[in-house]
Amino acid sequence: MPLIYVKNMVCPRCIASVKEVLNRLQLPYSTVELGKIVLDSHPEFPQKKQLAESLEARGFELLEEGKSTLISQIKSILIGQIQHSDQPMSENYSSFISENLMHEYTYLSKLFSQVEGITIEKYITRLKIERVKELIFYKEKSLSEIADLLNYSSVAYLSSQFKKETGMSPSAFRKQGSHKQTSLDKI
Numbered sequence: 001m002p003l004i005y006v007k008n009m010v011c012p013r014c015i016a017s018v019k020e021v022l023n024r025l026q027l028p029y030s031t032v033e034l035g036k037i038v039l040d041s042h043p044e045f046p047q048k049k050q051l052a053e054s055l056e057a058r059g060f061e062l063l064e065e066g067k068s069t070l071i072s073q074i075k076s077i078l079i080g081q082i083q084h085s086d087q088p089m090s091e092n093y094s095s096f097i098s099e100n101l102m103h104e105y106t107y108l109s110k111l112f113s114q115v116e117g118i119t120i121e122k123y124i125t126r127l128k129i130e131r132v133k134e135l136i137f138y139k140e141k142s143l144s145e146i147a148d149l150l151n152y153s154s155v156a157y158l159s160s161q162f163k164k165e166t167g168m169s170p171s172a173f174r175k176q177g178s179h180k181q182t183s184l185d186k187i
Contacts, residue, residue: 007061
């Protein structure tokens with residue numbers, strides 16, 4: 001199922017507007033989310049051109065395949081590092097992303113923000129908080145060990161970010177015993 005990225009989709013009305021265009025053009029789709037369309041099949045060139053023109057008339061822009069791939073790669077390397085690595089980062093995320101994708105960070109950051117509607121930094125924070133929730137729930141590490149693993153400067157900073165994102169402290173989350181983890185594709 002082809003995935004198409006759309007620039008400037010920032011609200012639920014944008015989703016409704018894009019769905020309206022797809023329905024008018026009789027392009028079957030499975031999902032439309034902020035910045036993304038999943039079509040049921042690959043559109044022919046004339047259909048894709050009509051889609052691009054119709055979306056442009058409403059203030060949207062189809063992103064080229066290369067740009068879509070870059071967004072996906074940014075997410076993949078961050079998820080790999082934050083969710084699946086048991087080693088702390090030895091460099092900052094901007095260098096890590098730039099070196100892995102061989103592009104300037106400023107370009108990648110701007111592209112990511114345009115497509116996803118959030119900054120790479122905010123995306124990283126959300127991924128890290130999901131990892132913190134997982135580690136707290138499974139009681140695998142202390143807060144100090146979690147802070148070290150995820151490169152927080154202190155437990156206090158980890159706690160403040162956790163509370164800002166979830167509305168509760170890590171201790172309250174642990175006591176609650178609930179596992180309110182968000183699917184990574186929803187971040």
